Amino acid sequence: MTSREKILTRLSGSMSTPETKPGLGFEPSDHPDLLESFVASLKAAGGEAILVEDPERLDERIRDTFLGTESLIDTRRDDTVDLETMKGCRLAVFEAAFGVAENGAVWIDPRERSPHALLTLAENLAIVLDRRTLVPTMHEAYARIDFDGISYALFLSGPSKTADIEQALVIGAHGAIGLKIFLL
Amino acid sequence: MIDHARNAAEFLNDPERAHWHDRALWFVREKRDKAARSVPEWEELRKSAEALKAHTLEHLGYYLQRFEERAKANGIEVLWAEDAAEFRRLVAEILQQHDATKVVKSKSMLTEECELNPHLESQRIEVTDTDLGERIVQLAGDRPSHIVLPAIHMKKEDVARVFAEHLHTDPDNPDPHYLTRAAREHLRQKFLEADAAITGVNFALAEEGAFVVCTNEGNADLGTALPDLHIACMGLEKVIPSAKELGIFTRLLARSATGQAITTYTSHFRRPKPGGRLVVVLVDNGRSRLLAEEHKKLLSCIRCGACMNTCPVYRRSGGHSYGTVVPGPIGSALAGARDPERFASLPFACTLCGSCDQVCPVRIDLHRQLYSERREVVRVPEYRGKVRGLKTAAFLLRHPRLYAAMMGLGRVLLPRIPRRLLYNRFNLWGREREMPMPAEKSFNQIYRERKR
Amino acid sequence: MNDQRKRVGLFVPCYINDFYPHAALATLEILEAHGYEVEYPESQRCCGQPFLNNGLIEEGREFAGHFADTFERYDYIVAPSSSCIGTAKYRYEGVLDPRRHRALAPKLYELCEFLHDVVGVENLKFDHPFPHRVGLHNSCHALRELELASPSELMIPHYSKIERVLSRVEGIEIVRPSRDECCGFGGTFSVQESAVSAMMGRDRIADHRGNGVEIMAGVDLSCLMHMEGLAKRDGTPMRFLHVAQILAGRTDFE
Structure with a gap:
């Protein structure tokens, strides 16, 4: 018998196909002002929201915010990037599909367009998000995602961080040190 | 037998450090309270999580097979390991097939449980733990003392000494910011050189054939981004029915663990990268046996560490006093269920205060489990004197x-x-x-x- | 107050009987003062908690059976101890015959719980003012087992039956500690894990001392006995009183 068979034999009491599964026993909390909640949650996660009122001026706002654009990779335009370029990347621009008000997370699905290494190698991240896509909680968030076609995708909430030394919060562990979300 | 009381007394020989440890973890408990309070439906959320875990364990065999089937359809290889030894062997074999000699590993309690690192090192494979806390204890030749905060037993001065020795930093600079930056540079090199990545699994999705890894540092993401080989290690109990349930668990996990609304990186892996290889190893190592016993509920644990932070005994005895990979209430309950002789003192390292049950995001009746395990563990020879004393008391009382x-x-x-x-x-x-x-x-x- | 004709059986934990009899007497007096016919069955023995908590099921079963034999004839069973009541209510499960346990459990009350739930706060009348700052020790069985107050872990509205009952005493000022944490007594834990137990107790005392409190009160004398022993050893000026003593004005005992 293979290990698989042995394990499954031991699990034989739990092989039945479930007819129903428990649902949510409650209504998820309401976030009456999604934008306000999102901005506050993102701040708590160490990120910053920047409201862009004029979409025409988005790129300008990104440039101004990060003071210069040397070693910038914009995944909305640049198709393929080599590792050397990514290693020195000061700023990477990503588009997020939607955001979550309760925790400031955004859903990023880089597909094959951009290697997922860039998300963590880039020193700073500028993320472009349509404010109309905000959802209140993770329940609505997962209801939106179609997993077909996804290889690797993530919810990202603020810059990378750690508190492993004496519980002191340090922003910038392995991934981005700065993260700003430009809300259109 | 592990003597928790003796180990705890040793920990308390340095009262200042013990008080610091207590306060640091109580602070995390308070952050958890604040985060939980921000969710009006918190208690309902916990009940839903409890029900879903119970449901999944009820149909564990079904969901694991479903996961396997769907993951394979996505191009993920799925392997099964009966015990720690088989798990170690499987992982080493895969790495050897790829001539991998340098591996970056993100946090996985399972690999600690199965003592993967020493085995791989004996096969001349270098394993670098990339979670900062884990890297600190790895460099120090130590073991994690907490599942979420592995180096919580160390002061920043200790870390400065360890880093000075291994990373050549200034031994007199214990600034966490400075030390974290030094670790970032050091580990960045390890990430760039790695031949393979090993990660844990927080949740495996049966319906989608995908899995989720949660970190704050981004080490699982960076680790898996560059090498072609990714081995994900999971205990059987990590599977949940589908992505829909992630709404519940991602809302509970980080709030319970650190008081964050969600982990910084909640990363979903569904397919190997083009030309790459993605292997999931499903590990039993005693889990299926627990499923058949009254301790079944312990398999609901999502490893948030909240029971440790709230446990008045854990905070005042330190993670190492338990002599287990997973310490604190959940660790004691698991150890007591698996090896009642060796870990007989752990169900007694508890005042039955019940605080752990009430912070547990999946509502495991931890103190009740520890209470009932006492029937078994009190039989060890070490407790003969204790039992005799109690029997004398019973005689007098009757x-x-x-x-x-x-x-x-x-x-x-x-x-x-x-x-x-x-x-x-x-x-x-x-x-x-x-x-x-x-x-x-x-x-x-x-x-x-x-x-x- | 329409059920005063119902009979109350008074349960007195073993260590209270010998070390803190005035707390038991205070309990008896309070119940009588509120019009109840109270009987203290002298055949009573230990509730079995020390045995059950240490996995000695046979002894636990024996004492549980005796407890049921002694008390099941009463309409209410009241004790100045949440841990003994908690034991009979929740830990007799699987030890005592299920039918007997089902009949017994709803009749079991910790004193404050009885005063709050059965007598009713508005009907409570205590004749002895107590113009002091009193630090309330939240014992775990009261908080997390009998649910006499909201524990800080749960995200539920705040309440405390003990505070509501105590507030009926004229002049009292109730002070809450910063943590509603365990004192570290834990029965045999106090001797088996002596070092951790002592630190837990000292931390609780220091918490109350930080609030300028010199009197600690609670519904479990076992916790208080442990902390009293620590305070005495350390020379810390702190008095320990069972809540019943304050309610009945029996606070002059050492």
Whole structure:
């Protein structure tokens, strides 16, 4: 018998196909002002929201915010990037599909367009998000995602961080040190 | 037998450090409270999580097969390991097939449980733990003392000393910011050189054939981004029905663990990268046996560490005092269920205060589990004296006259016994405290006189 | 107050009987003062908690059976101890015959719980003012087992039956500690894990001392006995009182 068979034999009491599964026993909390909640949650996660009122001026706002654009990779335009370029990347621009008000997370699905290494190698991240896509909680968030076609995708909430030394919060562990979300 | 009381007493030899440890973890508990309070439906959320975990365990065989089937359809290889030894062997074989000699690993309690690192190192494979806390304890030749905060037993000065030795930083600079930056540079090199990545799994999705890894540092993401080979290691109990349920668990996990609304990186892996290889190893190592017992509920644990942060004993004895990979209430309960002889002291390293049950995001009845495990563990030879004492007490209590006579004698003698004799080395109560003195009259006497 | 004709059986934990009899007497007096016919069955023995908590099921079963034999004839069973009541209510499960346990459990009350739930706060009348700052020790069985107050872990509205009952005493000022944490007594834990137990107790005392409190009160004398022993050893000026003593004005005992 293979290990698989042995394990499954031991699990034989739990092989039945479930007819129903428990649902949510409650209504998820309401976030009456999604934008306000999102901005506050993102701040708590160490990120910053920047409201862009004029979409025409988005790129300008990104440039101004990060003071210069040397070693910038914009995944909305640049198709393929080599590792050397990514290693020195000061700023990477990503588009997020939607955001979550309760925790400031955004859903990023880089597909094959951009290697997922860039998300963590880039020193700073500028993320472009349509404010109309905000959802209140993770329940609505997962209801939106179609997993077909996804290889690797993530919810990202603020810059990378750690508190492993004496519980002191340090922003910038392995991934981005700065993260700003430009809300259109 | 692991002697928790002795290990704890050792930890408490440095009271200042012990107080610091207690306060640091209570601070995390308070952050958890604040985060939980921000969710009006918190208690309902916990109940849903409990119900879903119970449901999944009820159909664990089904969901695991479903996961396997769907993951394979996505191009993920799925392997099964019966125990730690097979798991270690499987992982080493895969790495050897790729001539991988440098591996970056993100946090996985399972690999600690199965002692993967020493095995791989014996095969000349270098494993770098990339979670900062884990890297600190790895460099220090130490072990994690907490599942979410592996280096919580170390002060920043300790870290500065370890980093000075291994990363050549300034030994006199214990600034966490400085030390974290140094680790970032050091580990960045390791990430760039790695031949393979090993990660844990927080949740495996049966319906989608995908899995989720949660970190704050981004080490699982960076680790898996560059090498072509990714091995994900999961205990059987990590599977959940589908992505829909992630709404519940991602809302609970980080809030319970650190007081964050969600982990910084909640990363979903569904397919190997083009030309790459993605392997999931499903590990039993005693889990299927637990499923058949009264300890089944322990398999609901999502490893948030909240029970450790709230446990008044854990905070004052440190993770190492448990002698287990997973310490604290959940660790004691798991160890007591798996090896009652070796870990007999752990179900007793608990005052049955019940705080752990109430912070647990999946509502495991931890203190109740520890309570019922005591039936088993009290049988070890080490507790013969304790049992004898209790049986003597039972004998006295079932003979009220004898008991009253003893207490009457105590009334006369206790106040007259010289202090040195009364507080002898067998007086365990008197080690730290004064003894209460019997009142002049017992309530029995008072009641009788009052009735007359 | 329409059920005063119902009979109350008074359960007195073993260590209270010998070391703190005035707390038991205070309990008896309070119940009588509120019009109840109270009986203290002298055949009572230990509730079995020390044995059950240490996995000695046979002894636990024996004492549980005796407890049921002694008390099942009463309409209410009241004790100045949440841990003994908690034991009979929740830990007799699987030890005592299920039918007997089902009949017994709803009749079991810790004193404050009885005063709050059965007598009713508005009907409570205590004749002895107590113009002092009193630090309330939340014992775990009261908080997390009998649910006499909201524990800080749960995200539920705040309440405390003990505070509501105590507030009926004139002049009292109730002070809450910063943590509603365990004192470290834990029965045999106090001797088996002496070092941790002592630190837990000292931390609780220091918490109350930080609030300028010199009197600690609670519904479990076992916790208080442990902390009293620590305070005495350390020379810390702190008095320990069972809540019943304050309610009945029996606070002069040492």
